[in-house]
Amino acid sequence: MTIPAPKSGRTFFLRPQDVIGILALAILLLVVLPLALDNFRLQFVGKYLTYAFVALGLVLCWGYAGILSLGQGVFFGLGGYCMAMYLKLQASSVENTKIQSTPGIPDFMDWNQITSLPWFWEPFRSFGFTSLAVIVVPALFALLLGYALFKRRVGGVYFAIITQALAAIMTILIVGQQGYTGGINGITDLRSLHGWDIRTDSAKTILYFVCVGLLLGCILLAYYVKSSKLGRILVAMRDKEDRVRFSGYDVSSFKIFVFCLAASLSAIGGAMFTLQVGFMSPSFVGIVPSIEMVIYTAVGGRLSILGAIYGTLLVNWAKTSFSESFPELWLFGLGGLFIAVVLIFPNGLAGLWQTYVAPRLGPLFGGGAKRRAAPPASGPVAPAAAE
Amino acid sequence: MNTGVITDSMNRDFVLAVEGLTVSFDGFKAVNDLSFYVDENEIRVIIGPNGAGKTTVLDLICGRTRATTGSIRFKERELTKMKEHEIVRAGVGRKFQNPSIYEDLTVFENLEISYPKGRTVVGALTFRRDGPVKERVQEIAETIFLADQLDQRAEYLSHGQKQWLEIGMLLIQDPELLMLDEPVAGMSVSERKKTAELLNTIIKNRSVIVIEHDMKFVEDIAHKVTVLHQGKILSEGSMAKVQADPKVIEVYLGH
Numbered sequence: 001m002t003i004p005a006p007k008s009g010r011t012f013f014l015r016p017q018d019v020i021g022i023l024a025l026a027i028l029l030l031v032v033l034p035l036a037l038d039n040f041r042l043q044f045v046g047k048y049l050t051y052a053f054v055a056l057g058l059v060l061c062w063g064y065a066g067i068l069s070l071g072q073g074v075f076f077g078l079g080g081y082c083m084a085m086y087l088k089l090q091a092s093s094v095e096n097t098k099i100q101s102t103p104g105i106p107d108f109m110d111w112n113q114i115t116s117l118p119w120f121w122e123p124f125r126s127f128g129f130t131s132l133a134v135i136v137v138p139a140l141f142a143l144l145l146g147y148a149l150f151k152r153r154v155g156g157v158y159f160a161i162i163t164q165a166l167a168a169i170m171t172i173l174i175v176g177q178q179g180y181t182g183g184i185n186g187i188t189d190l191r192s193l194h195g196w197d198i199r200t201d202s203a204k205t206i207l208y209f210v211c212v213g214l215l216l217g218c219i220l221l222a223y224y225v226k227s228s229k230l231g232r233i234l235v236a237m238r239d240k241e242d243r244v245r246f247s248g249y250d251v252s253s254f255k256i257f258v259f260c261l262a263a264s265l266s267a268i269g270g271a272m273f274t275l276q277v278g279f280m281s282p283s284f285v286g287i288v289p290s291i292e293m294v295i296y297t298a299v300g301g302r303l304s305i306l307g308a309i310y311g312t313l314l315v316n317w318a319k320t321s322f323s324e325s326f327p328e329l330w331l332f333g334l335g336g337l338f339i340a341v342v343l344i345f346p347n348g349l350a351g352l353w354q355t356y357v358a359p360r361l362g363p364l365f366g367g368g369a370k371r372r373a374a375p376p377a378s379g380p381v382a383p384a385a386a387e
Numbered sequence: 388m389n390t391g392v393i394t395d396s397m398n399r400d401f402v403l404a405v406e407g408l409t410v411s412f413d414g415f416k417a418v419n420d421l422s423f424y425v426d427e428n429e430i431r432v433i434i435g436p437n438g439a440g441k442t443t444v445l446d447l448i449c450g451r452t453r454a455t456t457g458s459i460r461f462k463e464r465e466l467t468k469m470k471e472h473e474i475v476r477a478g479v480g481r482k483f484q485n486p487s488i489y490e491d492l493t494v495f496e497n498l499e500i501s502y503p504k505g506r507t508v509v510g511a512l513t514f515r516r517d518g519p520v521k522e523r524v525q526e527i528a529e530t531i532f533l534a535d536q537l538d539q540r541a542e543y544l545s546h547g548q549k550q551w552l553e554i555g556m557l558l559i560q561d562p563e564l565l566m567l568d569e570p571v572a573g574m575s576v577s578e579r580k581k582t583a584e585l586l587n588t589i590i591k592n593r594s595v596i597v598i599e600h601d602m603k604f605v606e607d608i609a610h611k612v613t614v615l616h617q618g619k620i621l622s623e624g625s626m627a628k629v630q631a632d633p634k635v636i637e638v639y640l641g642h
Contacts, residue, residue: 230511232496236489243487246449247501247556248475257508
């Protein structure tokens with residue numbers, strides 16, 4: 001009996017080119033950028049990277065499984081708010097808040113005539129609970145939503161619209177419940193994590209590295225899911241859902257799984273955002289940020305795990321640079337970029353890279369896969385470093 | 388189990404017993420009070436003019452369409468109450484009319500997904516491509532003439548090869564009841580011959596329901612033929628009997 005070709009027999013979940021790509025990204029984020037950028041700029045990159053968690057989730061959920069969610073900001077926000085609640089309680093010790101009419105509760109509650117800590121805030125005094133909640137709360141929410149929609153076979157455009165409506169509802173809810181959520185201003189004035197001041201430069205640098213570490217961990221997780229049979233089932237479902245169903249699979253449970261996974265990934269990003277930026281507000285939850293996150297993924301390449309990371313970095317770098325000089329023009333630029341992706345390069349930068357660059361690099365570097373990730377990276381690095 | 392009523396179907400070991408099956412779409416009865424029985428290892432061919440309800444019958448058996456009334460029993464299990472994937476796991480495989488394969492995956496991956504293991508989320512995450520899986524995929528690939536195309540993306544296969552691949556995807560599940568919707572439609576003469584040969588090897592030890600228009604092909608493979616017309620059975624029996632039936636000639640064969 002002939003043995004199937006090596007590709008079919010692959011058992012390790014990373015291909016050689018994946019290893020090189022991940023290493024290149026790790027070197028870029030852990031060595032090159034920290035050396036090339038000043039603290040101020042590095043913190044920007046740290047903030048961009050928190051959106052990369054969302055993009056990572058969208059690659060799995062949208063790129064692979066074909067489920068477009070326009071409400072990922074909700075999960076980003078849930079993660080961010082969980083972390084913000086913990087940090088806010090840390091900053092609201094009786095001593096710090098003795099000028100309030102009710103000392104020991106967050107300041108915005110006091111301003112809203114709330115006299116005791118709401119029950120759902122109570123567990124967020126524990127960092128262990130908070131860390132768990134960051135991952136579990138959004139996943140449970142996604143489970144509920146996924147169960148309600150996917151079991152009823154709601155998909156495609158309808159699913160996208162419902163998630164978008166959800167993002168709008170969430171924003172309204174947060175803004176409306178000012179006494180419990182901090183309203184439109186969000187939860188601000190966050191200071192320390194378990195006594196460790198997170199506002200200093202050195203703390204921000206450490207948080208940057210924590211963020212990169214978590215991101216790399218999540219990237220490995222995404223690669224594992226992608227290369228497992230589950231990853232192939234997602235692709236199969238995107239293509240011929242009925243065939244998968246009539247091959248003995250409960251299609252909805254796979255959709256629910258990937259949607260929950262994407263939600264948890266987004267939420268980790270949200271929590272890291274709160275830690276690094278020092279506040280969380282409804283402006284990161286609504287429709288606009290949710291759609292922006294989809295655009296990052298599309299620009300980077302919705303079928304490429306690493307591509308989405310570079311897409312996020314690149315678009316955000318462009319946003320920051322553009323907004324500094326032409327604040328009014330940025331939204332037009334972003335819209336134009338999205339149209340260009342849809343019309344000209346549907347697989348994003350990763351698609352361009354695989355079509356035009358990788359084949360040319362093949363003979364030069366012997367493997368083709370070598371430095372697979374480098375050129376898109378040089379975009380955000382070089383100009384930023386030059387400043 | 389219900390032992391109170393012994394129906395005709397339970398006296399004998401039918402693999403599939405369809406009784407009083409009706410489905411109506413906004414009042415239009417696509418299948419109307421249909422009853423038929425399929426024996427173990429029988430090859431049943433369903434023929435009939437367009438719109439007779441042939442494909443709807445397969446849709447009803449595999450759970451894609453829900454019956455309005457009536458029952459479908461497969462090995463004493465009532466299929467009308469089961470979910471699609473449960474029906475598949477019970478041993479019913481179905482091939483669609485247009486080749487329904489995963490174009491973005493390789494032939495190997497197409498077959499591997501159909502391999503009946505790791506069908507839950509956790510199962511799929513921990514699924515290992517071990518020896519038995521590879522051997523089984525290889526074996527099926529040889530049966531469906533695609534052993535040399537295992538690493539090729541399925542979208543690059545010819546129409547006939549795609550049909551074979553889908554048949555292979557069913558075969559790897561080893562279903563007790565195999566349902567094929569026009570397996571030779573759109574095939575060249577040589578592909579058609581090879582498909583007949585393929586069907587003759589795979590029908591062993593299982594019951595098969597085939598929908599087909601090609602009468603030459605039907606004659607070659609059918610044990611028994613059911614002629615459907617406007618959702619009802621017009622005639623049933625051996626090919627010779629059906630071909631001689633004046634009603635069948637009138638509505639179907641005569642044209």
